[in-house]
Amino acid sequence: MKPTNIQDPEYFHKVVDCQYACPAHTPVPEYIRLIAAERYTAAYMVNWESNVFPGILGRTCDRPCEPACRRGRLEDEEEPVAICRLKRVAADHKGEVKHLMPQGPFASNGKKIALIGGGPASLTVARDLAPLGYEIHLYDEWNKGGGMMRTQIPAFRLPETVLDEEVNYILDMGVHTHFNHYVSSMRDMLDKDYDAIFVGTGAPKGRDLNLPGREEADANIHIGIEWLAGVAFEHIKSVGKKVIVLGGGNTAMDCCRTSRRLGGEAVKVVVRSPFKDMKASPWEIDDAQHEDIPIMNNMPPKEFVVENGKLKGVIFGNVRAEYDENGRRKLIPTGEPDVFIEADDVIIAIGQDNAFPWIERDLGLELGKWDLPVVNKVTFQSTLPHVFFGGDAAFGPENVITAVAHGHQAAISIDLFCQGDDVLTDRPGPTTNLISQKMGIHEWIYDSGVTNDDRYAVPHEDKRKTLANRKVEVELGFDERLGFKEAQRCLNCDVQTVFNTSRCIECDACVDICPTSCITFTKNGEEEELRERLNAPAQNTDQELYVSETLPTLRVMIKDEDVCLHCGLCAERCPTSAWDMQKYLYQVTKAGQTCSNLVE
């Protein structure tokens, strides 16, 4: 193998598994260390810079970082660090932060931008562009900003106060809001002479289920996302005692749990596919089950049963799943008799689609497959050069953190576009910084010890209280003590092991001390074959091998990054400091940022 090029900014970035997996590349270990140091405000700001909504995401993030967390790979039973809930610790315990954010009024740069839709994608664009002097006009059909974070995510998961606080940090930057304003014509918007338009209208159409009885029972059959929005705006205040929720995703979980709070006593989730194929996050399923909601699988709905014009229940078939060699699933009827389940109300939560009825098709703005706009994956530019898309509107429904990541990138493009630069070739790379953590022979700036503590569970409010009032938050969050303990579980994967070939005397000390057998000195070879003959097999090919230059004995040092604990023992044991522990800070560059005005 060739020697590893550690100058490539992505090499060490990839070692920080959580940050790499985060769509916005939040510097996770950096903020976790700040929490452990009780510097909550600083921890909040590290998050705010990257993901804009730390308080919201600390409660609701889909947390792609956690399955990626190195800690979860250490042992069969070992769980990842509670990265997401630690973010909430920063938000809950922070001090005044507003003075740390860009302070308006901002000198105008003479450019006007329209943002259509007031969800996290648009808000992120506003956050990045307002301080640069852009005049921002934000349009949303509802009376407040936040998009689906407000209309869909129930208050018992995300209190309105938290949402308002973080949305207002942005709106207060001088954003011109046009609420209660549904944009019904793109042509009209184009006529308004904005320098650029960003479309962040989400995926607002809930799927329906056209089965016999659907029309007759319409009064008691609801589309999940419409129903949740109705609840959020208090147009809907109650539901029948017996409720069936159809669907196995997170929307279904929110619908069933909301039903429990609006009078639903016998609430059931019925899913046509097996439990293990359910799209909902495991923790959302747990929470639903904890609220006495049974989940019934392998039961596709066949018919809505209506008597005297009123819904009586639903008839379900029975299937089992079979998978072909490509892993493609087929649901095969088992032949068992159909099942009838009584219901006063049925909520259909089987998916969302994009819909752009308001975009005229003769504007030169191309819509492609599934009515999705044709959008560049890097620049978020549409086929009309000054129209950009992001969030769920761009590539279909995802989640808040993805919408934020899109927002940052779209803002860069809009800024480049408005300044007459090329949106693709003039994009800035990330900023990186690698700093030695050495303080003494056995002393590092970071806390290098590795605790054995198991993941701490977030305490919950009493179930009687939360079911009685849909606005009572279920999770209480970590207090400072639990937050500290959980923070200590982080391995500091951003503190990199950096190897200096010319210093190594090949004494083997690092090999012998490394607890997880990461390091091997051996003859070089091809990657596949090398992975087999290292001191411990390197079977996780998602993780890189760090290969040195050739050493005097004609061998190379090979480090498998997979389960390195970042404990620093290799560097402590190295007599010549050929190993050093160096903190790698990787930051995604934001719109308008140059080296001189970067934070920290």
Next chain:
Amino acid sequence: MTYIRPSFRHPGLPKNDIGFTRADYEGAISTLCAGCGHDSISGAIVQACYEMSLEPHRLAKLSGIGCSSKTPTYFLSHSHGFNSVHGRMPSIATGAYMANRDLVYLGVSGDGDTASIGMGQFVHAIRRNLNMVYIVMNNGCYGLTKGQHSATADAGSKSKDGAINPFQSIDLVGMALELGATFVGRSFSGDKTQLVPLIQAAMSHPGFAFLDVLSPCVTFNNKPESTKSYDYVRAHLEATATIDFVPEKKEITVDYAEGSSKNVKLHDGSRIQLHKLAPNWDPTDRGSAVNRLYEAKSKGEILTGLLYIDQESRDLHELENTVHRPLNSLQETDLNPGAAALENINESFR
């Protein structure tokens, strides 16, 4: 600050025939200087025992005084251990071995512990062909007492404080050969490929197996002008043969060209497979080993590898025709055969 080694181990560590991973053979975290050769030898011992599927409770670690003699704390935490007085490890080993021949005895000593204060003890352990592995972690100095030249330091070698050793060195390997040791090898802490199979072969040998392992003292004796430094040793290494240890049950897999390889069968059915690098040398011929050693020395080379093995080795218990069972398992009936037996004995003297 870390003097604590995390308890996580690689989740994919392979298991040996008795279901243990390498981690089951580890000891406490070392307190030796960072980069000390002795730690690598500890690592090689761990690797050797793991690969041989040795049950840790079947091994006893014995040592004297010195940085080297501290190392038994840093490997095989689940084995027996005795840290004796300076230079007196062979006496303790002799006593332990006489009392219980069922254990594997691993003695760890230093060049000071062996070639100075413990020389008399060392010599007699060889003479008695005690069934043990005797490793000298040889750094040419007294590491623990801050680096004074030891008796194995070569004349002219320079230590960290600049002192040049005026005296001739004692070559422990040459001495062991001369004294009739039944297994003699030399290796280097920085060469586990050679050291691990050598330790395995030594543990399988019934009799006194001596290993002189050059082991640089990074703190006091690692100047380029020292003949026990990493650089010097690496530059002057000369191996008798590459060595593979093949346990009893395993097939020999490496094939060497006819004539250059030699298989040595060990007492317990395991084999040592050698790919000879040195001419005019036969590991089972003591004379050829002595000659080869002399030749290498006169050329300024450090000869490593297996030097000599006596396949007919008869150890102390065999020579003394002593009881097979450990003393602590002998019952009163074994120890007191009764009046009739005494009568027989008395009769034989009449």
